[in-house]
Amino acid sequence: MAKYGEGDKRWIVEDRPDGANVHNWHWAETDCIEWSRNFFNQHLTNVTVLNGEGNLYIKIKKLEKLEGEAYVNVRKGKIIPGYELNVTLLWEGEARDSEGGVLLKAEGSVEIPYISDENADENPEIRVLVKDEGPIGKRLREAMWDKGKVLILEKVRGYVESMAKGGPCKEELEAKKVTGKTGKKEEAGGSVMVEKKEVVKKEVKKEEKRKEGFKTITMTEKFSCRAKDLYEILMDENRWKGFTMSNARISKEVGGEISIFDGSVTGKNLELQEGKLIVQKWRFGSWPDGIDSTVRLTFEEPEPGVTIVKLKHVDVPEEDRYGNSTVVENTERGWRDLIFHKIRAVFGFGI
Structure with a gap:
């Protein structure tokens, strides 16, 4: 993740005398580190975890540390959050006997070493520590782990969702949306018809939007080899490592997962016919979330020793999660230069 303020200057809007960033066409970058600190302070200070259950009393005292980077980029109205945070919380607990007497008071910390936009769909690692490692201290730590972890993950998810909506920029973005809306046309005796037309219009726009923003790549390549040999090269992870010089994990089963180019591309096998057909789901790590x-x-194989491969790569997004519009061009070049040409060079299948 690029650090705040260190993005490609071609995409960051320069300050204009009038302060305008027309249609948010260029990057409008906002530092969110203080906003992030305030978020965790607000949601994870003096939070009760246990209040007498099992004679245990535990609460999260405060945010001790928040380090890292957090920002929100807005381009052409698209919100692109970026963050890598290291968070430490302090907690305290008491174990009491059946009569309410305090057996032990303990203090500890909760470490969340990596909250990142790259892992927004996954729960981050959480470590619960206690200063007193005796039997009662261990019991308090386990209770904090069991009950506190759920609560903390809920707040972390809230942070991730808030950043996805713009973080500190949310109110400004929503205000722009409201300002940009056109009012409804009101005419006597015709209001119902006007509203129906507007609904239909919105539905049509939604359908059109769903079709926009994606491209299909088609290529035809000829190799001097048997079809089964070329199929095997593309489905064998060791051979894939050999011609791409990168790590790969490739299942040979339908439904099995694949990870190629050192994990920058992941997916799974949808349909396989040995020597005839490979259909896979592909996703690049730089693509927006949810896009496959x-x-x-x-x-x-029109004749023995000659194989023609036809590629059809559909639903390739025109932009990556950072707003770069070279995804289709780079993907097509990757197929040609990093896969097909490399196979010819390494295995001598050129024609």
Whole structure:
């Protein structure tokens, strides 16, 4: 993740005398580290975890440390959050006997070493520590782990969702949306018809939007080899490592997962026919969340020793999560230069 303020200057809008960033066409970058600190202070200070259950009393005292980077980029109205945070919380607890007498008071910390936009869909690692490692201290730590972890993860998810909506920029973005809306046309005896037309119009726009922003890559390549040999190269992780010089994990089963180019591309096998067909789901780590593409490779052998591969790569987004519009161009170049040409060079399948 690029640090705040160190993005590509071609994409960061320079200060204009009138302060304008028309249509948010360029990056409008906002530092969110203090906003993030305030968020965790607000949601994880003096929070009760246990209040007498099992004669245990535990609460999260405060945020002790928040380090790292956090920012929100807005370009063409698209919100792109970025953050890598290291968070430490302090907690305290008491164990009491059946009559309410205090058996032990303990203090400890909760470490969340890596909250990142790259892992927004996953729960971060959480470590619970206690200063007193005796039997009662251990019992308090385990209770904090069991009950406090759920509560903390809930607040972390709240932070992730807030950043996805713009963080400190949310109110400003919502205000712009409201300002940009056109009012409804009100006419006597015709209000119902106008509203219906507006609904239909909105639905049509939504459908059109769903179709925009994606491209299909098609290529046809000829190799001097048998179809089954080329199929095996593309489905064998050791051979893949050999011609790409990168790590790979490739299942040979339908439904099995794949990870290639050192994990920058992940997916799974959708359909496999040995020597004839490979259909896979592909996703690049730099793509916006929730976007997957489909790769379809068909192998034809018009004569022994000559194989024609037809590639159809659909649903390739035009922009990555950072707003760069070279995704299709880079993907097509990758197929040509890093896969097909490399296979010819390494295995001598050129024509």
